[in-house]
Amino acid sequence: MREVRVRFAPSPTGALHIGGVRTALYNYLLARQHNGTMILRVEDTDQNRFVPGAEEYIQKALAWVGIKIDEGVGVGGPHAPYRQSERKPMYMQYAKQLIDAGHAYYAFDTEQELEAMRERLKLAGVPSPQYNSITRAQMRNSTTLPEDEVKELLETKVPYVIRLKVPRKEEIRLNDMIRGWVMVHSSQIDDKVLMKSDGMPTYHLANVVDDYLMKISHVIRGEEWLPSAPLHVLLYKYLGWEDAMPQFAHLPLLLKPDGNGKLSKRDADQLGFPIFPLTWKDPESGEVATGYKESGYLPEALINFLAFLGWNPGTTQEIFSMEELIKTFSVERIGKAGTKFDIHKAQWFNQQYLRAKSDEVLAEYLLESLKHEGIDCSKEKAAKIAAVMKERATFPKDFWEQGKFFFHAPVTFDENVVNKKWNDDAVKVLSAYKDAVAAMPSIDAVAAKSTLEQVTATLGIGTGKILQALRVSITGAGAGPDLMMIMEIIGKDEVIRRIEYALQTIKVKVA
């Protein structure tokens, strides 16, 4: 196998879609697996669609998920520049080469003329009007105009484009790594514009030229490119680069979770999950779309989730680190069908990865939230809280959001629990327990429990009957982690204070 060189080639027209991250990932996995090279190339040949900040966003997003670029925008390399706009001068010679070989031609048609042609063909009943081997005979181009007129037009700088001269009858075949042989008849391809009138190449030319010059071995990209892949094959052939043509792999698309259609930002917003890796603020509209990072997804979980959207190892293993993915990944095991997006699975992965972390690391998440809240807390205490909370957390923010009661005494109490469990027995036990705790030098989980059992035994009341009442007085809620540990963490004085407050407040409420 030749040296593996793959590229991720987004166009900087906005934030990187999550599907794009997956495409980048598959490229990256293949590169790493074969000690190859991962290239980032920016395809910014459409100057009208340039969005400021998009390129930086793409780089940051890739860095965040752990996809390292070996060569390309931001890092440089032997084939620099990697931004197509900066490569502009390089493309014309190849277009000219095609013209000289009779595989391309100049076209001077105006937008109006093109429009008129399409209209005419539509009226004639042609299903999809094309600029092709038949119609080009009626258009204003170098295949129809006299040579000197063409020369003159070029010299007088009349705007022109260069089009590929697609043959009338030819079967174009392409061996896709995922789909096998795909055959397309040349009559289905029109004379695609190769060079635009602004002197920029179109995607088709730029992509082929750059892949060739950059010695790309595999083109892994979304399925939306499949229809134009035969055109690219044709270009390789006409440019004389057939032997260097990369292998193609067209990935199935990411679809909406419900119903059908391509996954779009709109769906994500509606269904409440991110579509972008990082939060993105649209510079035009000012609209903000929250990212996976900001929503609390861990990059390694997102990667694992994304890797499984369309690919699977064929075993029952589901948790894969990037290193394991690199070892196990294979293009052959990528599926053909579009993949509906299910955020539940992403959450599950996140939970798995979160739990695998040490209490100390988890404590950092809590500490970070606390910093925002302006609450001081020792690392030791945070680690203790993290330890009791980790089984119920899916996101880093859960430690704070579900554990606020560690720092704030409850002001209100869960009504359901109060209605069901707050009774005379509970009040009796709590009062006695409060006094018993006050008599203790300090409180820990074991002592808290044994003391409680002593109190209930003396009063002849089952511990289980009043435990919910104790919990609600300490945390305000009917559910949560081990109560005894909670009491140990908040400490003796706080326990007494909270029970007292509950005794006063809830009694008043019931009476």
Add this chain to the structure above:
RNA sequence: GGUCCGUUCGUCUAGGGGUUAGGACACCAGAUUUUCAUUCUGGUAACACGGGUUCGAUUCCCGUACGGACUACCA
């Protein structure tokens, strides 16, 4: 409309001419837990349809249906 691609539980998927069609997520139930969560056990649930080929097809072939992509001087 045309061209191309696709179709196994609700979702991601394994599998492959003869299987009780396997796993995971989600969901439901039971057990454990003083609660919730966790964990464990169990459960519901799928080969789009119609023709072939074949002793036999979910698997191979052809249609149909459905879905998707593409159909720009956008990528």
